Amino acid sequence: MSKLRLRASMSLDGFTAGPQQSKNHPLGLGGMRLHQWAFELAAFRTMLGMGDGGIVNDSTPIIEQQFHNVGASIMGRNMFSPLRGPWLDEEWKGWWGDTPPFHHPVFVLTHHARAPLVLKGGTTFYFITDGIESALRQARQAAAGKDVSIGGGAQTAQQFLRAGLVDEMTLSLVPVLLGSGERLFENQGDDLHGLELVQTIATPEVVHLKFARP
Amino acid sequence: MSKLRLRASMSLDGFTAGPQQSKNHPLGLGGMRLHQWAFELAAFRTMLGMGDGGIVNDSTPIIEQQFHNVGASIMGRNMFSPLRGPWLDEEWKGWWGDTPPFHHPVFVLTHHARAPLVLKGGTTFYFITDGIESALRQARQAAAGKDVSIGGGAQTAQQFLRAGLVDEMTLSLVPVLLGSGERLFENQGDDLHGLELVQTIATPEVVHLKFARP
Numbered sequence: 001m002s003k004l005r006l007r008a009s010m011s012l013d014g015f016t017a018g019p020q021q022s023k024n025h026p027l028g029l030g031g032m033r034l035h036q037w038a039f040e041l042a043a044f045r046t047m048l049g050m051g052d053g054g055i056v057n058d059s060t061p062i063i064e065q066q067f068h069n070v071g072a073s074i075m076g077r078n079m080f081s082p083l084r085g086p087w088l089d090e091e092w093k094g095w096w097g098d099t100p101p102f103h104h105p106v107f108v109l110t111h112h113a114r115a116p117l118v119l120k121g122g123t124t125f126y127f128i129t130d131g132i133e134s135a136l137r138q139a140r141q142a143a144a145g146k147d148v149s150i151g152g153g154a155q156t157a158q159q160f161l162r163a164g165l166v167d168e169m170t171l172s173l174v175p176v177l178l179g180s181g182e183r184l185f186e187n188q189g190d191d192l193h194g195l196e197l198v199q200t201i202a203t204p205e206v207v208h209l210k211f212a213r214p
Numbered sequence: 215m216s217k218l219r220l221r222a223s224m225s226l227d228g229f230t231a232g233p234q235q236s237k238n239h240p241l242g243l244g245g246m247r248l249h250q251w252a253f254e255l256a257a258f259r260t261m262l263g264m265g266d267g268g269i270v271n272d273s274t275p276i277i278e279q280q281f282h283n284v285g286a287s288i289m290g291r292n293m294f295s296p297l298r299g300p301w302l303d304e305e306w307k308g309w310w311g312d313t314p315p316f317h318h319p320v321f322v323l324t325h326h327a328r329a330p331l332v333l334k335g336g337t338t339f340y341f342i343t344d345g346i347e348s349a350l351r352q353a354r355q356a357a358a359g360k361d362v363s364i365g366g367g368a369q370t371a372q373q374f375l376r377a378g379l380v381d382e383m384t385l386s387l388v389p390v391l392l393g394s395g396e397r398l399f400e401n402q403g404d405d406l407h408g409l410e411l412v413q414t415i416a417t418p419e420v421v422h423l424k425f426a427r428p
Contacts, residue, residue, distance in 0.1 A: 013399035185227035190393035202414030
């Protein structure tokens with residue numbers, strides 16, 4: 001069955017991005033501290049076309065699973081672009097260059113329509129203006145039986161969690177404080193909509209918490 | 215060397231107590247969900263004089279360490295009493311009955327002076343009105359070489375963390391959401407004052423994160 005999977009790196013104080021996100025700081029000030037554990041991994045560098053090098057450790061399977069059996073992704077406008085309002089700059093192709101590392105259709109939640117953006121390597125960005133359920137329906141169809149991955153950011157993840165649509169969640173808890181930014185669990189009420197902790201993988205740099213429906 | 219140790223059970227959304235703390239709900243609404251992992255343990259039940267019964271699992275060493283080599287405790291007024299303002303009710307002896315489970319001096323941070331309260335089994339509550347550093351100084355002296363434990367709640371923990379006074383911290387992360395209440399890491403800035411993750415112990419019900427100075 002095609003699952004909706006959420007993954008996020010989160011600080012000890014609950015932030016998935018730092019404050020003041022901008023073109024120069026797509027993850028907000030200090031936000032890169034949440035992703036250093038991934039950037040040092042050979043598996044991650046390979047997936048992102050960052051060339052050789054990198055290490056192998058207990059986080060490697062997390063990265064491999066993250067990219068395995070995903071047929072489509074969904075992300076918020078903020079993760080695709082730092083720009084607000086209508087798409088005045090239709091040149092913006094996202095943060096990932098001409099050959100994004102997705103290699104599958106990506107559905108971007110936005111209030112502003114825009115024609116699909118076809119890039120190299122199998123990634124096409126579709127801009128969805130009629131909400132998360134429409135995005136999920138289209139993503140599932142595009143995934144053709146594979147899973148759908150929610151890339152972020154926090155607000156997009158919150159919407160899917162609150163609607164009870166998430167089947168699997170992997171939180172990579174990084175033992176640092178960011179102090180401010182965007183919190184993943186904000187206005188989420190007091191239940192996890194049937195998700196339960198099923199596995200913990202700990203390294204000195206990051207603790208991965210895997211949740212699923214029992 | 216006498217260490218200052220902080221321990222707390224925290225929800226996935228960062229709360230160490232639920233909302234609406236009161237005499238009927240000392241941990242706030244839903245707050246007991248953060249402590250079920252402890253209440254089921256034989257080690258915890260023995261320490262609290264709750265009689266026989268209970269189980270042994272991978273959380274047992276956490277509870278044993280929590281009570282080991284502690285010579286004095288510090289807690290916030292809110293953890294000692296749900297009452298606000300001056301000590302109109304000098305009959306209030308805390309939540310723990312005539313024989314509290316501390317068996318050592320406990321220093322309660324408050325704005326209102328009160329005579330020391332001597333209870334059975336070695337527990338005396340001292341009421342400290344001149345701030346955290348005074349409380350720590352007196353607690354260290356009373357501990358006579360043993361460690362000092364910060365019992366809570368969140369605001370008290372925050373003050374000691376922010377001042378860089380905490381030597382060891384054990385966070386027991388419970389994979390539930392409380393939705394609201396008191397957050398441990400609120401207004402804490404973006405550093406852990408030299409504390410680093412040194413050990414993770416995971417069970418299906420709780421993930422213990424141990425921090426220390428390297």
